[in-house]
Amino acid sequence: MRTTRRALLATGLAAPLVAPRFIRPARAAPTTIRMGALKLIHSITPWFYDRFIPAGYSVEIIPFESPTDGKNAVVTKSVDFGTFGIAAAILGAAAREPVIVIGGSCNKGMAVVARKDSDIATLKDLKGRKVAIWPGSTQEVFILERLRMEGMSIKDIQPVRVSFSEMATALARGDVDAYVGAEPGPGLSLSSGVGKIVEYPYSTPMGSLNMIIAAHRDTLAERPELARLIIDTQRHASAYAMSHPDEMVAMTVAKLGMKKEAVAASLNNVELNWQMTPEMVGEAKIYAQQMLELKQIRQLPDLATFIDTRFSDDVAHTA
């Protein structure tokens, strides 16, 4: 017994000295980038990142229900980067939160939809009608501006407070005459034969600006290489998804569980992108001004620091 104990002790002590000769050195674990995304077709690009991310990195996608949740995840550093509507980023920056826009993610994705059998053909026909709008959304800012351009205001319609996911159902049931929705709601209304597009509200000075990529100020200061990497990956992934619509539909159906017909009908209204172009910067500034006038924010964000195009410009130069 005593001999056995000694033998065990000796083996135990010798093991750490001998083992390294036989054990292969462990490979360094890949750097995991946490990416917040919304459960929308506009936010599908990160699910393609795996194909383009360089060796030594991996991406963990954390889905969020609302843009505000995505923005808060960036501010609290629960994620390294997030993609959400420009409105959420402006709301945060206006409250002096350290959220910085570093790239584009998706333009378009909105539509004004009416029942197919209704006499609503233009925005002016919405006068006196029940129109579903989600307060505080990008779509609300766009429709208010479009109404203003038509010489109307919110008082000329009957706004009904409905979330995006309920809008197609509300239109089908006849609870509302029209809605200002986000894809794939309009796609669902089109594919089911219930709805028709009244207009895509992109004729305002805000263009079709919708979703961006944002990061915490500290992330950009401490790990700028990650910011460049994520913008470059977004460039490849968005270009791939846009040139392979079937795969984009399949990915959206597989990852977000949406109806295939609705997603397919939404495709022509979704423009995945990556670069924060000077035009988009200009549109974002107009957007912030609109939000201020609507009293959704109390002050403009610091526009000199709120948008940082360094990484997007750098990728554009080397692309």
Place this chain on the structure above:
Amino acid sequence: MTAPAQARNRALLATAIPVVCLLAWWLGTRDNPYSLIPPPRDVAVALWDLAFGGIYDDAFSGTLATHLLASASRVYGAFLLAALFALPLGMLIGHLRLARDLLDPMFQLLRPVPVTAWLPLSMIIFGIGPTAAFFLVALGAFYPILVNTVFGVRSVEPRLFEAAAMLGVRPAAMFPKVVLPAAMPGIFTGLRLGLGFAWVVIVVGEMTGVQTGLGAMIMDARQLSRTEIVIAGMIVIGIAGYLSDRAVQALGARLLRWSPQHG
């Protein structure tokens, strides 16, 4: 100790923990250049602006009364609707074996389904609007009333039946004269819990489809990153729920003066 001194001590004890929490909240949020959780002062200002307006002049200013009235009407209306169904059903299930075998398994199966899970279905059945919100709040209040009524009816002391029979109460009169009064404490507990749950689920009920209500206000504020209004809404719901509970408690104490637990 005199009665006023006792009341003062009780008030001091009741406010001690909230004051400590308030102090910790203030310490944790003061001097921050930004904070996702606003300091208490911002919430107080938001609450004032919600109630009286005149500070921010935005979509929320001066709207508290409208939202509170909308929510209170839904809470009390839905609570009454829930009580209308839950009380007779609970008495039936508690008193009759056949009703218990027929209904109890179904209700026990449906009871764990959260109100949030009913939201999409209620939108489809009742449409966009206050009816769906009304249904969801009533559903939240229904089960606590039902379960406590069943419990109250079933836990009547068997000796009471013997005593009543000896005093000449006929079998047909046992339910109104013995069961119902003896079950009242349980029923009141159910009503109290039901009204509390109605306030709990009001935010879910008003999440979508209605223009006014504290739940709608909180969801809109969340969308706009106005956390100070979210917290102000929470405080208002807490106070309204507390006052409702005190009212039911006072009513119970008055009607159940004979009961050693409630009188």
